[in-house]
Amino acid sequence: MLVLGRKKGESLLIGDDIEITILEASGDTVKIGITAPKQVSVLRKELYNAVEHTNKDAFQAGISLEELTLQMKKIRKAPNEDAKGE
Template sequence: MLIITRKKGESLMIGDDIEITISKIEDGSVKIGVNAPKNVSILRKELYDQVKDENKEAIKIDIGLLKNIAKK
């Protein structure tokens, strides 16, 4: 993991087209702005993990259900 120190108003670049800007720092919280192409998905980590877990649940196969369908 790369650790970078930034102050309010400063930015960092990821590749050539993603810019992360520190917009506000107060009370132990940091607000960041992300400027990226529309085709780049940007999610908070906790939301990303939730979506990933729900997708895993959605692809679980009920073998009993498949057997019933196969009998028909």
Template sequence: MLALARKVNQSIMIGDDIEITLLEIKGDQVKIGISAPKSIPVYRKEIYLQIQEENKQAGQEVDIAKIRDLFEKKSKDK
């Protein structure tokens, strides 16, 4: 992890097209601004992790062979 010290209104660049600016410091909170292309999603980490978990649950692969075996077994039982 790279740690950088910045003052209010100073920025850092990530690549050529992502700029992170320190907007405000109030007590233990820091407000940042992020300028990035619309094609790059930007999320708070807790939201990002929630999206990843939901995608994982939605994308669990179905074992087609097991489903086929179940149908074949049912048709043989009839």
């Protein structure tokens, strides 16, 4: 891990096309700006971890293809049934 000290307004570069700029520092919070190409995914790590955890839970749930198909049919039917009842 590379550890750098930066002040407000200072930047660092990752490769040729990713720039991270310190926008504000207050207490133990730092606001950063990230400039990167559109094809580069930028996610907060806690969001990435939450999605990964949810995906693992879903995989371990062991739902069968038949059950999944049945649930999808129910979801697709639901809006049509609501519209008929109005």
